[in-house]
Amino acid sequence: MAIKLAVDNLSYKYDQLKILDKVNFAIKEGEFIGLIGPNGSGKSTLLKNVNSILKPDDGKVYLDNFDLQELRKKKLAKKLAVVPQNTNVSFDFTVKEVVLMGRAPYIGRFKGETEEDYMIAKEAMKLTNTLQLADRPINQLSGGERQRVIIARSLAQEPEVLLLDEPTSNLDINYQLEIMNLLKELNRKQELTILIVIHDLNLASEYCDKLLLLNEGNIYKFGTPEEVITTENIEKVYGSKVIVKKHYPSNKPYVTILENNYIPTEKLDHKVHVICGGGTGRELIGDLVEQGYQVSCGVVNEHDSDWEVAKSFDVEIIDEEPFAAISQDSYQANLDRIKKVNTVVLTEIPFGSGNLLNLKAALWAVENDKKVIIINQQKLSNRDYTGGKGKSLFKEILKRGGIEVNDSYGVLDKINQYKDIEGEE
Numbered sequence: 001m002a003i004k005l006a007v008d009n010l011s012y013k014y015d016q017l018k019i020l021d022k023v024n025f026a027i028k029e030g031e032f033i034g035l036i037g038p039n040g041s042g043k044s045t046l047l048k049n050v051n052s053i054l055k056p057d058d059g060k061v062y063l064d065n066f067d068l069q070e071l072r073k074k075k076l077a078k079k080l081a082v083v084p085q086n087t088n089v090s091f092d093f094t095v096k097e098v099v100l101m102g103r104a105p106y107i108g109r110f111k112g113e114t115e116e117d118y119m120i121a122k123e124a125m126k127l128t129n130t131l132q133l134a135d136r137p138i139n140q141l142s143g144g145e146r147q148r149v150i151i152a153r154s155l156a157q158e159p160e161v162l163l164l165d166e167p168t169s170n171l172d173i174n175y176q177l178e179i180m181n182l183l184k185e186l187n188r189k190q191e192l193t194i195l196i197v198i199h200d201l202n203l204a205s206e207y208c209d210k211l212l213l214l215n216e217g218n219i220y221k222f223g224t225p226e227e228v229i230t231t232e233n234i235e236k237v238y239g240s241k242v243i244v245k246k247h248y249p250s251n252k253p254y255v256t257i258l259e260n261n262y263i264p265t266e267k268l269d270h271k272v273h274v275i276c277g278g279g280t281g282r283e284l285i286g287d288l289v290e291q292g293y294q295v296s297c298g299v300v301n302e303h304d305s306d307w308e309v310a311k312s313f314d315v316e317i318i319d320e321e322p323f324a325a326i327s328q329d330s331y332q333a334n335l336d337r338i339k340k341v342n343t344v345v346l347t348e349i350p351f352g353s354g355n356l357l358n359l360k361a362a363l364w365a366v367e368n369d370k371k372v373i374i375i376n377q378q379k380l381s382n383r384d385y386t387g388g389k390g391k392s393l394f395k396e397i398l399k400r401g402g403i404e405v406n407d408s409y410g411v412l413d414k415i416n417q418y419k420d421i422e423g424e425e
């Protein structure tokens with residue numbers, strides 16, 4: 001795909017205050033890019049530079065390899081449309097009139113709108129579900145309705161690139177999804193290239209091909225949602241504790257923000273050890289910590305995503321070097337930890353020769369009268385790469401009293417029951 005929009009070494013200052021500092025990125029034709037970042041990180045300023053409302057102090061923006069500053073306004077408006085953050089319209093135009101304004105770059109001097117202009121405006125209203133509002137004065141509409149009308153106006157421009165500055169901020173959840181679905185459809189069917197400022201990280205992750213994460217006027221990361229929305233990136237840039245899981249069924253990253261005050265300072269007496277790895281324990285570790293349990297986990301490889309989450313919660317970790325098989329020492333350390341806890345949880349880890357000792361640790365736990373809860377929704381046969389050794393250990397754990405549950409909610413239910421029984425004893 002050809003490069004549609006390129007930002008080359010762009011810097012921008014408001015008075016003497018540097019807001020954007022040597023920003024570089026390129027968007028290919030037909031890409032759907034989300035511009036994310038904390039308040040004040042420079043997203044709107046970047047969009048205004050791309051849209052030529054602001055003139056860069058340094059660097060250039062290229063649209064189809066043409067310097068944007070050199071393009072005549074009408075020509076630019078046929079290629080690039082903007083949905084601004086503020087959708088107030090100063091005069092009391094009707095919706096139909098506002099949408100027709102999108103046709104301005106196509107209407108010759110001293111000429112009126114043609115039949116074709118009306119047809120295109122009507123189509124834009126149909127797409128944005130605003131046709132029924134056509135004769136209403138725009139200033140009497142709700143914020144969400146007005147926002148959809150402004151999107152209709154920009155579609156009437158028949159642009160190749162659409163820039164949107166938080167178009168979903170005033171919308172209720174249904175309209176947010178409706179707008180994002182509409183944008184996705186325009187992007188896929190008409191190959192509209194989209195750059196959208198969006199605060200909701202989960203919407204951004206779900207809908208955008210790539211995300212551009214801004215931090216203090218610099219690009220912190222530009223890549224696929226999987227590359228950008230990681231616990232580490234989000235915590236660094238936004239400064240809040242988060243859990244990043246995969247969202248079902250899209251498998252895109254999904255962020256849950258954990259306020260610090262969600263983590264109880266007083267811990268419960270009940271200790272839980274999570275045998276996990278490869279991201280299978282992330283969600284559960286977060287939930288257990290939030291509920292106040294004393295949590296440990298292992299054996300996990302350093303920098304594995306479970307390890308990252310455990311680290312961010314100061315959970316005790318029995319760890320192994322990155323990508324290394326579990327050593328006897330780590331296995332023993334895992335058993336030593338298990339001796340001290342009330343409950344052991346085995347998550348849905350795929351098993352290979354490198355981590356079979358984690359299954360053995362779960363078996364050891366149940367043989368030593370620990371309560372062992374096993375998350376087992378995905379068939380073991382789909383995640384056993386040990387030629388049957390894993391399966392027989394697994395059967396043994398069940399035979400000796402391991403309790404199966406479907407997911408982390410099931411685990412929390414069981415542990416809450418155990419904790420209450422202990423409290424009564």
Ligand SMILES: Nc1ncnc2c1ncn2[C@@H]1O[C@H](COP(=O)(O)OP(=O)(O)OP(=O)(O)O)[C@@H](O)[C@H]1O
Nearest residue numbers: 014015017019037038039040041042043044045046
């Ligand atoms: N017209 C202006 N004059 C002076 N400073 C400005 C102006 N507009 C924005 N700024 C400052 O520039 C910085 C970046 O603002 P910008 O609006 O680009 O951030 P943003 O990432 O879009 O923020 P938000 O998420 O809050 O919309 C902020 O510190 C802001 O106060």
